[in-house]
Structure formats: structure tokens, C-alpha cells
Amino acid sequence: MRLIEMVKASDRRLVAPLMGYPGSKLTDTTLKQNMFNWGIQFWSLSELAQNLKPDALFFMMDLSVEVGALGMPVHFGLDESPTVDQHLVRAPGDLDKFMAIDVLKDCRASVFLNTMRLMKENLDIPKGAYCIGPFTLAGLMMGAEEIALAAIDDPAFVHETLQYAAHVIGRYATALIESGADMVAILEPTGVMLSPRQFDEFVAPYVAQLVQTFPVSTILHICGNTTPLIRNMAATGVEGLSLDTAVDFPAAAKLLPDNVALIGNIDPISVLRAMTPAQVAAQTRAFLDATRDAPNLVLSSGCDLPQDTPIPNIKAMIEEGKKWRR
């Protein structure tokens, strides 16, 4: 069943926080172990599913998989999100270095493909995969500041990089779908720095290209205050928008067509990490009351939860969300 059909068919709000990292606390493993070993990552996710019983579960968020598969230097801390150390594409000719690389033959791509395979074999809830967005991948290849400047000075170079990025992402995400993903969330955080006009030129066509290719539900996630971009994001054809805490959800819901789910947006830091379970439950209740009229809301976190988010807090949010009724 597609995401929007599940949302409409449910007699309550569906609840699916973006919560992979805290699963490592349930298995007493490091993030690095989870990012390199699909048995461990699946174990952490399985513990989350069993203990917290979300309505859907995504694997761990990692924006470095595709760019690492292309050979960019990636820094892996023991308990930190991986980060890209160097951006190797400075001129159009630099793309040549990457064009004979198959992302699927990369070892860490295999970690996520096999994690998804194990999720499919063992979890009976909808399963979500992440892939990076083309503009963000191009930004990691070129550097965020450089791509912003090139968007003005040399848009043809940016488009050439985006075409290649979309090719890489399409291949990886298609394999994730074949491994069992019921939905794919496209993570496009770098898009937040663009104006609506730039978004339509540099983000929307490439996201739409992916959405048309994927035979499953798609979600577009952009961190930060994306209020000026909401209509443009929805026009890409995705079934869901996953939006950050900075976005006013009751207002955002009014901007969306009836066939798009709005996913979010309990604050991962000031609420889910910092408060007590009782306070989290109260905040969740207040949020659900405030978004009562939103037709297609999925209760989630505004962004990925930090590793040290207390498990009782996530549980309080999920339980409160499941029992709330209009």
C-alpha cells in the first residue's frame, strides 16, 4: 500500500520518528559499527521496532553513502554521523574520475542494501530507505559554497554534476527498493539555501526524475525552515514532505494538495532529547491538537534523532501519538 493510502486508511495518526541512531544504544554498539556492519545495523533497528512499535521504520540516516561510494574522503567518528572531508569536483572534467564507478559495488552501499534485505525478511511494518538528493550529492562533490556560487556563475557545470548525481542516486535507490524498501526518503538538506526559483531550476527536475523512476512511495526531506519552498517541494510529485521543526505545520498543511502527506515535526533536540517522557507526551499532544485539521499528517520528528535521545522519550511520543484521536 502506498504511503498516502495508508495515511488516509488509518483511523488514527500514523507515527514514524526518524530514529535509527538511538537504536545503537539498545544494542550497546557504536554508530561506526552500525554504519559498516549490516547485521549490527539490522539488530539495532529490530530492537527499535520491538521496543517502540512505530508504524514504519527507516534505516539509519547516512548522507555519505553515495558520495563515499564515489571515492570521496569520508570521516567516520566512533559515535558521529560520517562527514565528507574533501570535495573533489572543481571543474567539469573532474566528473570523469567518477563515471566508470558502480555505486552498487561499494562496500558501504552493500551495508545498507543488506540491512534493507534483513528488514524485509524480518520486520512486518512498512520499511523506509534513505537516499541523498541530487543537489546535496552534487554539493558534497563540489562543496556547498562552490555549488552555490556555480549556480550563478556556471549553471551548466552544476547541471552536468546534477545529471550524474541523479544517475548514481537512481541506481542506488532502485537497488534499495529491490531489496525491500516500501518507501524512499530523498534527503536534500542543501536545497534549503536556495530561493524558490533556484529550487525549481536545480532541485525540482532531478528529484522529479527520481520520483518518476521509483515504483514506491517517495518522501522529500529538507532540514531547516523550508516554508518558502513547500509548494515547490510538493510539485516534484513526492507523496510526502518531511519537514523540520522550524516549519509551522498547521500553516504548511494548508499549502499542500490532498495527495501529499505532511510528516513531522516534533523537535528532536529541545523536546525529544532534552525533556522528560511526561513532557514529551504533553508536547506531542499539543502538536497533534494544533494540527487537528491537517488531513494527511504523519507524526514524526522534525529531523533525524541524535544517538543519545532517551528511548523512554521516543516511546512516550509514539504511544501518545497512537492514542490521540481527533
Added chain:
Amino acid sequence: MNVETAMTGQDLLVKAAGRIDSETAPRFEEQLAPRLAEARSVVIDAAGVEYLSSAGVRAVLRAALKMTAQKGTLKLRGVRREVAKVLALAGLEELIEGGGTA
């Protein structure tokens, strides 16, 4: 390396033969580039291609990306087993018509 092109409507047929390597790939791309802009569908008859180096792979992928960008398609036909292996190593087996070898 030898390349012949024939356009029927918006369908471009490219007949390639010989080796497409670092020496010949630029010429392959030069001959293809002006025709791609006019095409909606491109078929590369690769039955005569004996060898495809990484430079050849890049040339094929660049042409395929250009076609995707203009909402067209590019496929290779009649690909020899050794060339198909190279395309598969680069993750481009989906460009082979029917997914198989000649």
C-alpha cells in the same frame, strides 16, 4: 574506430565498430554530440565494438545522461560479451537493450 550515424525522424541509429578507448573516445563523442541534441531515442549498434575502455564507458554514460536530461533514451544493441562485462562492472548493464549480450 569507425562511427556512422543515421537519423530517422527523432530516432538516431549509431553504428560503432573497433576500439573505443582513451585515444578514440573523444572522436566518438565529437561525432555523436551534434546528433544527440536532435534525437529522442538513440540506439548504438555495438556489434562491431571489440573493446571499450573506461574512457569509452564515460563517453557512453555522458551520452546517456544527456539523453535522460532531454527526456530521451539511449540503448546499446548487439553488445559483445567482453564489452557487456565492462558495462556491467561500471553499473551500466541497463543500457544494454534486453539486458543481454549478442
